[in-house]
Amino acid sequence: MFNSDPRRPSAKELIILDMLAGKKEMYGLEMVQASGGRLARGTIYVTLMRMDEKGYVTSRQLTEENVSGLPKRVFSITGLGQRALAAARSAQAVFGGAEVMG
Amino acid sequence: MSWKNLYPYVRMLTNICAIFFYTMFATNFILRISSGDNSIGFWTIFSFVSLTAVTVYNHFDVKNEVEILNGTKIELSSAPGGRLFQIFGFAASKKSFEAIYVPIIYDMREEYFEALSENRIWKARWVRIRGTWSFVVAIGLDRAFAFVSFFIKAWKSVN
Numbered sequence: 001m002f003n004s005d006p007r008r009p010s011a012k013e014l015i016i017l018d019m020l021a022g023k024k025e026m027y028g029l030e031m032v033q034a035s036g037g038r039l040a041r042g043t044i045y046v047t048l049m050r051m052d053e054k055g056y057v058t059s060r061q062l063t064e065e066n067v068s069g070l071p072k073r074v075f076s077i078t079g080l081g082q083r084a085l086a087a088a089r090s091a092q093a094v095f096g097g098a099e100v101m102g
Numbered sequence: 103m104s105w106k107n108l109y110p111y112v113r114m115l116t117n118i119c120a121i122f123f124y125t126m127f128a129t130n131f132i133l134r135i136s137s138g139d140n141s142i143g144f145w146t147i148f149s150f151v152s153l154t155a156v157t158v159y160n161h162f163d164v165k166n167e168v169e170i171l172n173g174t175k176i177e178l179s180s181a182p183g184g185r186l187f188q189i190f191g192f193a194a195s196k197k198s199f200e201a202i203y204v205p206i207i208y209d210m211r212e213e214y215f216e217a218l219s220e221n222r223i224w225k226a227r228w229v230r231i232r233g234t235w236s237f238v239v240a241i242g243l244d245r246a247f248a249f250v251s252f253f254i255k256a257w258k259s260v261n
Contacts, residue, residue, distance in 0.1 A: 029209040042239030
């Protein structure tokens with residue numbers, strides 16, 4: 001369903017915010033595996049980049065050496081993200097899941 | 103003797119078959135010319151080109167396989183995703199490259215090496231295919247969002 005308010009988190013963004021709220025930091029593959037099929041490998045990073053632009057999440061690169069030879073990027077929730085998640089949960093409690101989760 | 107040692111001979115057999123079919127189609131072509139039919143049919147050209155390509159491929163494949171089996175050659179393969187970077191890297195902005203493309207390849211490599219360490223060759227192959235598909239989807243989405251945001255900005259600046 002079309003999300004009319006660009007500032008309001010979409011259904012996928014809420015799933016990510018929900019997961020990040022429970023943990024300190026997570027990386028993309030970890031979120032995909034934890035979501036149980038609700039998030040896809042191809043779309044997660046595009047969604048995370050948009051969330052970063054909105055200010056819901058922040059990311060940093062880990063400098064530790066790993067087998068892939070590439071830097072690992074981990075994501076964490078921001079204060080704005082926590083407020084957006086709390087607002088979405090409150091709205092969900094009042095109006096019902098279908099309305100809020102988009 | 104392991105069944106893998108038979109690989110070069112199986113491939114050599116395909117090579118011989120390719121040469122046989124090539125000769126068959128070439129004979130067909132000569133007979134057509136000699137009977138006064140000067141037109142070269144599509145299938146004659148197609149079979150000529152494809153079978154020649156198969157023959158050349160088989161030759162180098164067998165040569166490579168024999169060299170590896172004899173221990174005169176060590177096969178090295180690159181980590182997955184390197185070629186994707188080379189092909190599509192230029193199309194991305196620095197931000198997209200760091201935030202989308204690199205993490206996808208990172209995830210693919212992590213799963214790939216994990217599967218290889220468990221000796222699960224088919225899983226590793228599947229991870230490679232799935233990772234490439236995810237990469238292409240991510241590029242499509244990223245470029246689509248970039249286009250839409252550019253269009254909106256341009257629209258706002260005009261109005």
